Amino acid sequence: MRKNRFIPFGYMLEKGDLKIKENEGEWVKIIFNQYIKGFSYNEIATIMNNSNIVYSDEASIWNKNTVKRILDNEIYMGEGVYPGIISSDQYIQVKKIKEGKSPGAIQDSLPYLDSIREKTICYECGNKYMRLHDRRRSEKWYCKTNGCKSEIIPTDALIISAVIAITNAVIESPSLLEISDSESYHPNLDIIKLANEINHELDKKNFNYKQVKEIMLSCASKRYEQCKEITPKEVSRNLMMDFHNKTPIDEFDPNLFVDTVSRLLVEKTGRIHMQFINGATISYKQEIRKEQ
Numbered sequence: 338m339r340k341n342r343f344i345p346f347g348y349m350l351e352k353g354d355l356k357i358k359e360n361e362g363e364w365v366k367i368i369f370n371q372y373i374k375g376f377s378y379n380e381i382a383t384i385m386n387n388s389n390i391v392y393s394d395e396a397s398i399w400n401k402n403t404v405k406r407i408l409d410n411e412i413y414m415g416e417g418v419y420p421g422i423i424s425s426d427q428y429i430q431v432k433k434i435k436e437g438k439s440p441g442a443i444q445d446s447l448p449y450l451d452s453i454r455e456k457t458i459c460y461e462c463g464n465k466y467m468r469l470h471d472r473r474r475s476e477k478w479y480c481k482t483n484g485c486k487s488e489i490i491p492t493d494a495l496i497i498s499a500v501i502a503i504t505n506a507v508i509e510s511p512s513l514l515e516i517s518d519s520e521s522y523h524p525n526l527d528i529i530k531l532a533n534e535i536n537h538e539l540d541k542k543n544f545n546y547k548q549v550k551e552i553m554l555s556c557a558s559k560r561y562e563q564c565k566e567i568t569p570k571e572v573s574r575n576l577m578m579d580f581h582n583k584t585p586i587d588e589f590d591p592n593l594f595v596d597t598v599s600r601l602l603v604e605k606t607g608r609i610h611m612q613f614i615n616g617a618t619i620s621y622k623q624e625i626r627k628e629q
């Protein structure tokens with residue numbers, strides 16, 4: 338029999354017909370699946386070599402080019418004389434990942450992460466947390482500010498498990514979301530500055546009445562502005578009712594999160610603080626803690 342050197346990996350000639358070579362066909366599927374899962378060309382080549390799969394008589398060893406050649410080849414969807422080994426969906430998925438249009442399965446499987454990402458902030462500096470997703474490795478969350486280096490690397494799993502744990506704690510005891518009156522008013526930095534300025538002026542022997550009055554007015558209007566933003570007690574009550582009517586979750590619930598949570602703060606120790614829309618904050622690191 339003639340050597341099958343021109344026949345692509347995965348196929349064989351039998352009585353003049355092209356057929357799927359059973360063992361190789363399975364490996365073609367594995368190559369596509371591994372790539373979709375986030376493995377690189379090189380990693381797949383290593384898997385193939387470690388499994389003692391021969392690429393061809395001429396080149397028995399796999400490398401990134403041979404893997405790429407398989408992933409590029411449209412015949413595996415079933416074209417012309419070639420029977421299909423993979424689906425066209427798989428081929429298109431691989432194509433998108435190669436073109437960088439899709440970051441790969443790890444992120445694809447977690448589209449709801451965006452809702453968390455938008456609200457995740459560094460506890461140390463207040464900057465937005467970033468999520469780095471390396472196709473070949475697992476993802477990591479980090480703050481790009483110098484000196485905010487995390488003691489542990491927050492992963493999707495860490496963040497999501499904290500969110501689920503806190504959510505369930507609140508479902509079990511909605512009263513965790515109760516806020517005291519003292520919690521409901523925190524003057525912001527501008528107000529504190531103005532108040533200090535007023536006191537400073539008033540301490541002077543001959544203070545300028547007109548000037549102080551202006552500062553006082555400006556301070557009062559800032560306070561008023563802030564008061565309008567403060568969540569009233571009703572919000573807390575409604576929030577507690579919402580959670581009261583829920584059953585514990587085993588999966589992240591993006592709608593619940595978007596509706597009830599204002600911020601998620603990640604401490605560099607890995608402790609996660611979840612701030613609800615009424616201002617109540619619950620933190621989690623192995624155990625649930627209400628923050629005062």
Ligand SMILES: [Zn+2]
Nearest residue numbers: 459462480485
């Ligand atoms: Zn930071």
